[in-house]
Amino acid sequence: MARREHLLKIGVSGIRGVVGGFLTPGLACEFAQAFGTYVGGGRVVLGRDTRTSGEMLEHAVIAGLLAAGCEVVRVGVLPTPTIQMYVASTKAKGGIALTASHNPPEYNALKLFNGEGLFFNQYERAELLDLYHQSDFNTATNEEIRGVSADFQAPLRQHLDRVLKFVDVERIRQRKFRVALDGVNGAGSLMSVHFLRDILGCELHAISVDPTQIFPRIAEPRPDTLGELAALVCREKCDIGFGQDPDGDRLAVCDQYGTVMDNDEVLALIVDAALAVTPGDVVVNLTTSTLLADIAARHQRKVHWTPVGEANVVETMLAVPTAIGGEGAAGGVIFPPVHMCRDSYIAMAFLLDHLAKTGQSIGQLQAALPRYFRQSGKVAFEHGRLGPLMQSLETAFPDARLDRADGLKILFDDGWIHVRASNTEPLLRIAAEATSAARVASLYEAVRAAMA
Amino acid sequence: MSKLLRISPVGLRGVVGQGLTVTHVLDFASAFGTLLSAPGPVVIGRDTRASGGMMRHAATSALLACGRDVIDLGVVSTPVMQHSIGRLDAAGGISIGASHNAAEWNALKFLGPRGTYLSTSEAGELLDIYHLRKFDYVEWDRLGKLTEQHDAIDCYLDDLARAFDFESLKRFRVVVDCCNGTSALILSRLNERFGFRFILINARPEGRAFAHEPMTNAAVLGLQLAPLIEPLQADAGFLFDADSDRVAIADEKGQALSEEMVLPLLADYQLQQGPGKIVLTNLSTTALVDLVAERHGGIVVRTPVGRQAAIDALSAYRPEQVALAGEGTGAVMLPRFRFVYDGIASMLTVLTLLAQRGQQLSQIVGGFPQYSMLKGEVPLESKRLPLLFSGLRERYADGRQSTLDGLRVDWPDRWFHVRVSQTEPIVRVICEQRGEAPRALFDALMEQTRSLA
Numbered sequence: 001m002a003r004r005e006h007l008l009k010i011g012v013s014g015i016r017g018v019v020g021g022f023l024t025p026g027l028a029c030e031f032a033q034a035f036g037t038y039v040g041g042g043r044v045v046l047g048r049d050t051r052t053s054g055e056m057l058e059h060a061v062i063a064g065l066l067a068a069g070c071e072v073v074r075v076g077v078l079p080t081p082t083i084q085m086y087v088a089s090t091k092a093k094g095g096i097a098l099t100a101s102h103n104p105p106e107y108n109a110l111k112l113f114n115g116e117g118l119f120f121n122q123y124e125r126a127e128l129l130d131l132y133h134q135s136d137f138n139t140a141t142n143e144e145i146r147g148v149s150a151d152f153q154a155p156l157r158q159h160l161d162r163v164l165k166f167v168d169v170e171r172i173r174q175r176k177f178r179v180a181l182d183g184v185n186g187a188g189s190l191m192s193v194h195f196l197r198d199i200l201g202c203e204l205h206a207i208s209v210d211p212t213q214i215f216p217r218i219a220e221p222r223p224d225t226l227g228e229l230a231a232l233v234c235r236e237k238c239d240i241g242f243g244q245d246p247d248g249d250r251l252a253v254c255d256q257y258g259t260v261m262d263n264d265e266v267l268a269l270i271v272d273a274a275l276a277v278t279p280g281d282v283v284v285n286l287t288t289s290t291l292l293a294d295i296a297a298r299h300q301r302k303v304h305w306t307p308v309g310e311a312n313v314v315e316t317m318l319a320v321p322t323a324i325g326g327e328g329a330a331g332g333v334i335f336p337p338v339h340m341c342r343d344s345y346i347a348m349a350f351l352l353d354h355l356a357k358t359g360q361s362i363g364q365l366q367a368a369l370p371r372y373f374r375q376s377g378k379v380a381f382e383h384g385r386l387g388p389l390m391q392s393l394e395t396a397f398p399d400a401r402l403d404r405a406d407g408l409k410i411l412f413d414d415g416w417i418h419v420r421a422s423n424t425e426p427l428l429r430i431a432a433e434a435t436s437a438a439r440v441a442s443l444y445e446a447v448r449a450a451m452a
Numbered sequence: 453m454s455k456l457l458r459i460s461p462v463g464l465r466g467v468v469g470q471g472l473t474v475t476h477v478l479d480f481a482s483a484f485g486t487l488l489s490a491p492g493p494v495v496i497g498r499d500t501r502a503s504g505g506m507m508r509h510a511a512t513s514a515l516l517a518c519g520r521d522v523i524d525l526g527v528v529s530t531p532v533m534q535h536s537i538g539r540l541d542a543a544g545g546i547s548i549g550a551s552h553n554a555a556e557w558n559a560l561k562f563l564g565p566r567g568t569y570l571s572t573s574e575a576g577e578l579l580d581i582y583h584l585r586k587f588d589y590v591e592w593d594r595l596g597k598l599t600e601q602h603d604a605i606d607c608y609l610d611d612l613a614r615a616f617d618f619e620s621l622k623r624f625r626v627v628v629d630c631c632n633g634t635s636a637l638i639l640s641r642l643n644e645r646f647g648f649r650f651i652l653i654n655a656r657p658e659g660r661a662f663a664h665e666p667m668t669n670a671a672v673l674g675l676q677l678a679p680l681i682e683p684l685q686a687d688a689g690f691l692f693d694a695d696s697d698r699v700a701i702a703d704e705k706g707q708a709l710s711e712e713m714v715l716p717l718l719a720d721y722q723l724q725q726g727p728g729k730i731v732l733t734n735l736s737t738t739a740l741v742d743l744v745a746e747r748h749g750g751i752v753v754r755t756p757v758g759r760q761a762a763i764d765a766l767s768a769y770r771p772e773q774v775a776l777a778g779e780g781t782g783a784v785m786l787p788r789f790r791f792v793y794d795g796i797a798s799m800l801t802v803l804t805l806l807a808q809r810g811q812q813l814s815q816i817v818g819g820f821p822q823y824s825m826l827k828g829e830v831p832l833e834s835k836r837l838p839l840l841f842s843g844l845r846e847r848y849a850d851g852r853q854s855t856l857d858g859l860r861v862d863w864p865d866r867w868f869h870v871r872v873s874q875t876e877p878i879v880r881v882i883c884e885q886r887g888e889a890p891r892a893l894f895d896a897l898m899e900q901t902r903s904l905a
Contacts, residue, residue: 019592025513026478033474053592056516060478063510067474106592141469142503142556143660214593 011129016100016109019053023108025060031110032061032096034132036068038124039093039115041138047075047083047155048098049187049247050211053108057098061110062148065096069140072148075155077211079188079248080111081343085162086155088117088339099187099247102220118340119311156191160199162338163345166277167353173201175356180241180254182229183209184219188248188344195345196242200352205236221245221252221331223260230258240351240362244344250331251344253351255363264289264328264374265366270347271324273354274335275299280323283316285309286409287376287418287431288328294370307406308420314340329376329431373440376431379451383426389451393419396450417443458875459582461575461760465550465559468503472558477510480560481546482589483582485518487574490565492543493521493596495536497528497604499549499634499694502659503558507548511560512598515546519590521597525604527657529634529696531794534567535608536601538790549634552667552693552781555660567792569763605641615789616800618646620807626799627651627686629677631666632658633694638796651684653677666693668700668782668795673708681706687806688813690799698782699795701802703813712738712825713817715778718798720816721805722775722786723748729775732765734758735860736869736882737780740823750775756857758874759783759793824889828881829873830901837872840879840904844870847900866890868897 008017008027015031017023036044044065048054054077065072073092075083080097087095093115100107112120112128120128131137140146179202183189189209197204207228208216218225221243233241233254241254253266268291271282275296282296285308293303301323306316310332317325317340325334332342333350355362381389390408397417403409407420415434422429430447434440456471458464464480466472488494494515498504508524515522520543525536530547537545544564550557562570562578570578581587628650630636636655642648653676654663664675668691677689681702689702701717702708709717719731719741727748733741734757745752755761757779766777771787778784782795789797806813832840844859848868851861858871858879868883868890881897883890 019517019595020589024587024589025482025510025517026475029474029478029510029513051592052595055598056513056595059509059513059516059598063474063478063506063513066506066509067469108592139469139473140506141467142501142558144469145502145506147502147505148509 010132014110014112014125016103016107018106019057019108020106023053023057025056028057028060028110029064029067030135030137031132032064033068033137034128035094035096035112036065036070037136037138038128038131039070041069042071042093043073043090044070045073045075045083045087045090045092045095046098047078047095049080050077050185050189051098051100051105051108051246052214054098057108061096061098066145066148067140068138069144069146071146074148074150076150076152077187078155079191079344081249081339081341081345082155082159082191084113084117084341085159085339086117087113087115089158091115097247101247102245102250104219105215116340118314121311121315159345160191160195163343163349164199166335166337166346167349168356169200171356172352177202177240177352177355178236178238179204180229180232180236180238181206181209182217182221182226182232182241182243183207184215184217184221184244184246185210185213186215186219186244186246186248187211188244191248192242192244196348200349202352205232205238207232215246219246221250226252226254226260230254230260234258239355242344242348248344249342251333251347252331253362255366256361257363261362261366262374263331264291265369266331266347266351267326267328267333268292268295268369269354269365270333270350271295271326272298273350274324275301278323278337280321283313283320283322283325285313285327286403286406288326289372289374289433290416291370291372292328305403305405309423310334310342312406372433372435373437374431374433375440375444376429377444378422378427378429379448381426381428386421386428389428390419393447393450396446415439415443417447419447455876459579460874461570461572461579462758463559463561465553465557467556468558474506474510477507477560478514479585480582481511481514482518482587483578484544484546484562485515485520486581486588487578488520488543490543492541492565493523495523495525495533495540495542495545497525497533497536497545497547499529499551500527500632500657500659501549501555501558501694504548505659507558507560511546511548516596516598517589518587519594519596521599524598524600526600526602527634527637528604529638529796530561531697531790531792531796532604532608532634532638534563534792535611535790536604537563537565537567539607547695549695551695551697554665555662567790569759571767572760572764575760605638606645609638609641609645612789612797612800613646615797616804618648621800621803622646622648624687624803624806625649625651625685626803627653627677627680627684627689629653629673629689629691630655631664631692631694632656632662633666633692633696635692635696635796638696651686653680662694668693668698669711670700670708673700673702678702678706678708688802692795696795697793699798700782701813703817705814707814709817710825711782712740712780714782714798715776715780715784716740716744716820717805717817718776718778718784718786718801719744719750720748721801723750726775730769730773731775732762732769732777734762734779735854735857736871736880738823738825739867739884739886740820743821754856757871761857821886823884823886825882825884826889826891826894828894828898829878830881830898830905831877832879832901832905834877836904837879840870840901843900844897866893868893870897870901
């Protein structure tokens with residue numbers, strides 16, 4: 001089968017696609033009606049990011065939810081974590097966020113939350129998908145149709161209030177940090193300005209914080225997309241720079257020299273700060289750096305490794321006593337006392353608090369971390385070739401320890417290799433880590449050779 | 453076959469949740485967005501039904517996806533929407549409301565530029581696009597934007613104030629049964645802003661259960677409105693359907709007039725203003741219209757029953773040629789104001805007639821000769837219909853025959869019309885005679901139809 005671009009994906013993670021000919025109002029409406037049927041009527045919270053298609057899809061989703069007999073609470077343009085918290089705190093039956101996260105602006109998607117404001121687990125997702133395919137929807141009569149209400153302010157206040165409980169606000173304010181922010185004109189734009197400038201007393205230098213404008217850069221916050229932020233940090237001599245994604249769940253960080261930091265190291269610094277104030281273990285995905293195990297060990301804590309994906313990390317966090325979790329490469333920090341979801345606000349708060357408490361610069365804190373070297377990439381494979389590829393890898397490293405929780409992780413004393421198939425495309429994602437640059441290069445090359 | 457959904461050139465109509473689903477609404481509105489060619493925004497509005505809240509979101513989403521800006525007028529009548537389309541230079545509009553149907557029903561009505569209903573050929577194209585389900589959705593950076601406007605009723609009233617002499621009409625004491633529909637919003641503003649003395653009943657906009665069925669006929673007039681007129685010493689009583697395009701009338705004695713009287717009454721006034729003009733109506737409407745037209749040298753043009761036939765026929769005339777157009781249901785359009793079915797404008801015209809003649813409503817109506825109409829219906833299989841009509845044509849060969857819509861046969865002072873309902877598998881029988889009711893003719897027609905059932 002030839003590889004093709006996936007312009008529409010309806011699957012266990014919900015529905016995502018390119019607006020226009022693919023993600024149509026009809027599909028969004030029917031999916032929302034299936035969702036409304038699945039949660040059994042009652043209140044459903046609906047919010048969105050700043051994509052141009054948000055308004056159009058919002059009306060389709062409202063129509064679908066009302067048709068299923070639900071009552072809709074609109075929260076407007078807000079970060080995904082903010083919406084999730086609001087679902088849980090208002091005891092709604094569920095929630096929907098219209099956001100394609102870091103995908104390009106022509107995409108949009110429905111993110112679905114249960115009554116606890118958590119992403120649907122795999123069983124819930126499969127049930128909903130069956131319902132959708134059966135077109136077995138509740139259809140409310142005129143008598144049964146409920147209304148739409150709006151609450152645009154409370155969710156934001158509630159989210160920030162929760163975050164602020166875990167840091168010393170006065171200590172941060174006194175430092176009057178010079179902070180750069182790239183909000184990608186996303187859902188968090190206004191909230192982040194309010195948070196950093198008004199609440200945390202930073203001297204804020206912000207770009208792309210106009211939610212009425214389109215994304216000015218590639219939406220995923222990465223070293224190669226945050227050039228403007230890096231330049232801003234240098235020009236304004238900032239202590240730190242923050243880059244968000246369009247729905248405010250991920251965070252990338254720029255140090256005072258204008259270098260976009262490694263996400264695993266950022267996660268390590270935040271975990272260090274969190275473990276100092278909260279008891280519990282650490283949960284991260286299998287592709288996250290061994291660095292996290294070192295940090296956990298400093299606090300006499302364990303690390304639990306999970307398959308990649310926020311839902312998988314959260315599932316484990318729900319099962320073990322966890323202080324904090326996250327996904328290194330994805331720039332996501334999950335701090336349960338705020339909410340069981342990726343949240344760039346608790347991440348920013350912990351980092352600033354850590355700077356204030358230690359009196360050190362972000363560069364100094366980073367330099368003090370144990371040093372690991374990482375390399376990652378992806379290779380396309382043909383449908384049907386995945387099994388033989390994995391087997392050839394296994395035979396190439398007969399003496400290593402293996403972890404098969406998500407693809408194949410091959411563990412050595414001084415490093416590891418993780419190879420897994422993408423959930424959405426016929427792609428193998430390869431990551432390798434070791435204690436020296438030479439060793440990681442040879443590991444990565446060995447993988448490529450084994451798969452050739 | 454239970455009737456829960458009907459998709460036809462007139463639009464989409466059904467029982468919400470049972471026949472009419474949100475997907476129908478989305479697809480139909482998408483087809484409309486695809487059909488529209490004129491530039492400009494699309495206006496939407498809805499009547500008071502709860503399901504309208506759901507349908508407005510579906511219609512909005514579809515239109516935005518087609519790249520149209522949407523102006524949502526909120527809860528307004530269809531005539532107010534039609535007025536707004538012209539005022540806002542819109543490309544068209546979707547009116548969400550099931551006018552005279554019960555509360556559990558809802559419908560979409562599609563309006564073109566200038567607020568007119570779609571012609572049969574445009575409506576046919578809309579249906580083709582709907583059935584094909586290939587819609588012109590635009591890319592992410594060309595999607596439409598939604599705005600809400602809340603002044604549509606006030607703008608409509610401003611224009612009504614220019615078309616009618618409000619000063620001379622304010623003195624009337626009028627009772628109105630709003631049937632929990634959109635007329636309540638319009639008439640309460642008319643009271644507030646212009647000092648009218650409308651006494652409104654069933655004036656609370658209600659989404660789930662109307663006080664009574666929203667039909668405009670003598671039977672419904674008699675339920676609540678007519679008995680109030682004498683005690684309140686009112687000059688007249690008016691009853692509106694949910695989207696206030698139709699009206700029924702009771703006189704100052706509390707006598708409910710037949711719904712057939714609305715058109716002759718208005719024709720009498722309109723033809724007096726413009727003698728010799730055309731009265732456009734359908735084949736089932738009372739012959740009193742012919743008599744009134746004759747008095748003023750007017751011409752009656754009769755079309756098949758149904759809104760669509762009237763719309764198509766009207767397009768053949770210049771507005772200044774036409775005195776008025778309407779049907780026996782109380783839906784009348786007057787060239788004086790926008791030329792769309794408009795119950796409020798019809799009511800103001802009746803009041804203008806009263807003011808001008810200085811007579812009471814019962815006197816004016818009493819000045820018309822009496823006509824008696826009998827109506828019946830018989831369920832009949834569609835395959836038996838040709839036999840019915842050929843039999844009737846043979847039996848009543850002595851009259852003047854028209855086969856434009858079923859069969860109509862005319863004799864001096866007497867006529868009948870036998871036709872097939874557009875919405876149900878039934879045959880409708882109507883006959884009318886000047887003076888006494890044509891009982892023998894009616895019974896013979898019913899008997900002949902039943903013999904085939």
